[in-house]
Amino acid sequence: MSAYADLRAHLRQTAALAEVAGRLGWDQQTVMPRGANDQRAEEMAALEDVLHARRTDPRLGELLEQADAPDAVGDAILREARRDYARNTSVPARLASELARVTALAQTAWEEARAGDDVAAFLPWLEQVVALRREEGQAIAKGGDAYDALMQDYEPGSDAAQVAAIFDRMRPRLVALRDRILGAPTPPALQGHFPAEGQMRLAHDLARRFGYDFNRGRIDLAVHPFSSGSGSDVRITTRVAEDDPFNCLYSTLHEVGHATYEQNIAPDYALTPLGHGVSMGVHESQSRIYENQLGRSRAFTGWLFGAMQAEFGTLNIDSPDAFHAAVNRVHKGYIRTESDEVQYNLHIMLRFDLERALIAGSLAPRDLEEAWNTRFAADFGYPVDRPANGVLQDVHWSVGLFGYFPTYALGNIYAGCLNAALRRDCPDLDAQLAAGDLTLATDWLADKVQRHGGLRPSVETIAHACDGTLPDETALLAYLDEKFGAIYGL
Template identity: 40%
Template structure:
């Protein structure tokens, strides 16, 4: 791995200047990260207005720095300097960042930031009350400004507006490739889901744990599980929030969970999922911290790292056998925690209204619904007023269920209310990537399932560090997946995983 060119800046003066500028911008972005975490975890509701101003001001400063006219000149000059492969990749990522930033005027950046902060604050209050009418005007404003930002980025990048938004989260992702992947799964799902439900019906329904399970006991259990997987508590922390998430930067990993006293699986699986995200960030190459090339390679790869921990490893029959006695130890001797019952329970497929509680068979349907709707919202083919009805109809078409209220429908996720349009497809792209990576890891290290029976994540994490974490953004997503698995993303790997786990077929 190449180090930053600090020893001989005379040979690369433009690049050295750029590296320092992007380092300073990364520090400001870290400040923004902490402010977002604080708002979601401990900030009093009365501070929402000032926090919106703080975030908007930070984003304006970042925007001013990232659109400084001198950057364009430095980027051009650095292209003629003798850079090694990692430095060249860093320059490529700098150019990409600059293009996205320069496309949107500063006043729009500030307006969108304030609108998102206000909308998210109202959403947090309105969702428990099931009050879509309260948040709808704020979502209208976020959508209006997002359309303007998307149009500006589309012009600058030569992309479709939705592609321009998706590119922020998953570089080089395009509707032309994503549409067939997701629609192919939508076509695959009905028959496969029917087979899985038919197979489940042949067996007694698994017992459900009978709570309540005290929150303190769940916290202690989750901490033990995170330590087992490898979460760096000496450089991180776990808190609680309305919506589980992972955030932070090198040396400061923060995850949150949501605890339900009648359902310990919510906290357990959320923690394991977010731990996968945190481990990816913690294991990025330290030599390239605060440089664009040192960041995670897009949200599809990021999601693959959370799902390879949660779904591929921690819902495997092998790991559940290890987990079962730990649940009894921390939460009490409930018959539902018997290993065979727990395997059936955690492998249960049931169409549900809530995305974050969905099983891995039906989860992509939740993503497909959101993907279809956000494209329609952005294009102006669907109004905010009509969103709840369109959501309900789409859910019924995909999974045969109709949400009883907006809180279990279009209000359940934070993403749109925080302006994150174009993010949702990365969840299913990540699930497919996780299946392909796990297959490659097991092919190289056949002992991984046996390791999981002992709660040993070391060999799997070592493989991920070498093939994914250490690569950061030095490669494109396609290059990274191809290098790690021998082929580009192939949705067939995900379908094969589902058939093996839920129908016992190769």
């Protein structure tokens, strides 16, 4: 047992240092002065040097060989720690440090390029990030597919061929549903001026109702909303557009889904390999079910309609049903994070194919904008109007998150399965949602998914919550057909 105890101590300190690195990233995207960027890049690279040394320490390898798990939790800790050690020892320290430094600089370059619609200014940084991540993927893959290797950082056990097959099954149904919807009368959109202060008051209220613990978190503003941290320090960000309150409110709900997952993990798992969400797909299942199946449901939007009137006065939408239709309005647009549920996965499919090509080397970064614009016009039927609405809209590639995008679609699939199970188990759910009470739903998710952290692999986590049923896209597609068929009278 002494090897296991020594292993736990080593992992705990490494995890604590990783949380410090995460806080540096949060600070960079929220309150850091712009002039500090170059120094911050050096700080993050230095900390990554320390983390990489701990994660690849030969003594850690010896402990992993010697340690015996005392129970099922210990078995899971060893499983995850051994997987991480194999991955980390495949990556040279120089490469890990350089990735931390370059992505810190590239993120700020992306923010400036996005603000100025200047693809050329971001291109040199993108080329560096792609080259470094390709090198990393090749090192981890050891002769296998580099993109598949990178996917393991976000959805262990998945691969690109598996995801592509799922997308091939989903795409015809989604396109057919979208086309039927766009052929029907379009409900009115919410219009008006919604002051930032009122949006943020309502965002804080929504976060509390959905279970976010402000004693262990906070909400700030960022260019691209995100959640950061674990355990007793989990922070979220949102953004505000005074002509579009749904952007703020539903971005907040999305990030609250991520954050409550982290806050609700069993305290005994803190600073262990089980002390965070098991995969980004499962993480996205929480953010998407909070945002969509709960937050955009007819029952909850009926309550939100009253809350919006109380905060902003008379709206141009005059009934709960019309408000529900406005919240779920399917419309033409460019931005993934502002997309409706029907078209969202089509945005993911575009990015998945392009980033696979970038890592494979069949698409050069200099040709990415043209490839994006061509694919977008083919998939959505209209041209991209500006780079900020096209290839520059997402932060992910600037910070090296290649292999991350498919987890959004997997999260939608998992959320569809969880929603079906939740409604079977909680037949009175809509009555609570209509009162603005999320307790029944959030307690169910905390018990079935969130408290377990990384105890089980991702597919097993969802199956466990759904009485053993393995997840697939069937429940999601049925939910979309039923919901939007009712809204649009299809």
